[in-house]
């Protein structure tokens with residue numbers, strides 16, 4: 468299907484038409500109206516539709532292509548390839564409706580700010596403060612790698628500090644891990660709904676992302692096997708076995724074993740993203756794939772979800788023979804993790820603050836999850852509510868499309884990421900597993916604000932898709 472485009476008229480005064488067209492494409496992707504793989508009109512058709520000259524459209528498409536938003540293939544057409552950002556949804560002016568942002572998967576805040584203040588004061592009193600002013604080792608300082616290895620052991624991954632590579636956040640760790648495994652043109656398998664940041668990283672490396680079918684228990688092993696046996700053998704699999712983003716599924720033990728067995732048979736490398744892992748209660752969290760298949764798994768961790776994203780602390784660990792390559796990728800991208808942030812993270816990991824904040828986050832999220840389950844549990848629009856990590860997934864009945872839910876929420880002043888953000892590839896959008904929306908419950912400023920927003924949304928969904936918003940929250 469070819470999507471239609473409108474010309475934006477809210478740009479800078481004097482913006483040339485070609486730039487306004489390119490901006491319309493960017494805005495369409497950011498709002499979820501345009502999804503990866505959507506076909507854009509031909510140059511001639513769009514020129515006719517907008518009443519502009521054909522070279523203007525050609526120039527606009529060229530600009531959009533340079534910005535990584537679209538790609539053209541001779542004989543096939545022009546397609547959306549851009550990875551969405553949430554930019555447009557944050558651009559609200561003053562005086563607009565109160566805004567509850569459930570589109571960003573952020574952690575809740577308790578005494579974080581006070582603890583940061585104390586950590587900064589303590590760091591300032593250190594006699595070797597000057598160390599923070601220098602370049603550091605690409606893989607991270609030895610002491611910091613030790614505290615990272617101890618933190619990873621909490622989720623069941625026993626690893627020597629020498630095998631831990633520190634990064635500036637989980638997203639950076641992902642890029643480093645993918646960079647170690649993938650070459651341009653390689654196929655990376657992911658769940659059919661996946662973390663958009665993983666798609667971005669794969670895209671800049673020139674890899675092709677192919678989604679694998681999911682059901683209520685996560686990735687379907689038979690579908691994974693079929694993808695491995697296809698014409699282009701995949702090189703790696705990216706997955707989130709704990710608290711999958713966006714569906715909140717935690718893979719049961721037998722699925723983990725089946726995935727590892729298939730990976731071994733087809734010599735598939737695994738990138739296991741466990742940034743939410745420690746938020747899953749111990750008795751529900753599964754054995755990490757990195758423990759089941761240490762010879763082929765790169766494990767990604769981060770403190771963004773468990774503690775706070777501002778530290779930009781991430782780590783990647785895997786088979787010993789890859790450590791040097793991971794270090795080289797850190798060097799090539801950032802030289803070394805920022806010493807100031809790494810120092811504060813290390814302090815929190817070693818003095819018990821991290822463990823305390825994690826326990827607090829567990830309690831806070833459990834309360835928020837209970838509210839979501841209570842409010843959506845018998846909402847007529849919702850087939851099932853799943854909660855894990857920092858988010859909830861509402862599985863929708865056929866009467867509602869994910870896009871209609873996002874629209875209704877928007878009119879209530881609640882931001883939700885369009886589900887199209889998470890589609891691994893165009894085929895993923897059509898599968899039944901994609902009929903849902905993600906609510907980032909951790910990101911609401913407090914529990915009462917969240918409760919008001921969820922109650923308003925549940926009531927609106929209960930009334931049916933023709934409902935129009937009365938008042939915001």
Ligand SMILES: Cc1ncc(COP(=O)(O)O)c(C=O)c1O
Pocket residue numbers: 572635636637638639641662664707712740742769770771772776780781
């Ligand atoms: C599954 C997943 N992996 C990685 C990241 C990146 O996290 P970080 O803030 O550590 O870069 C996110 C952030 O939303 C995520 O959801």
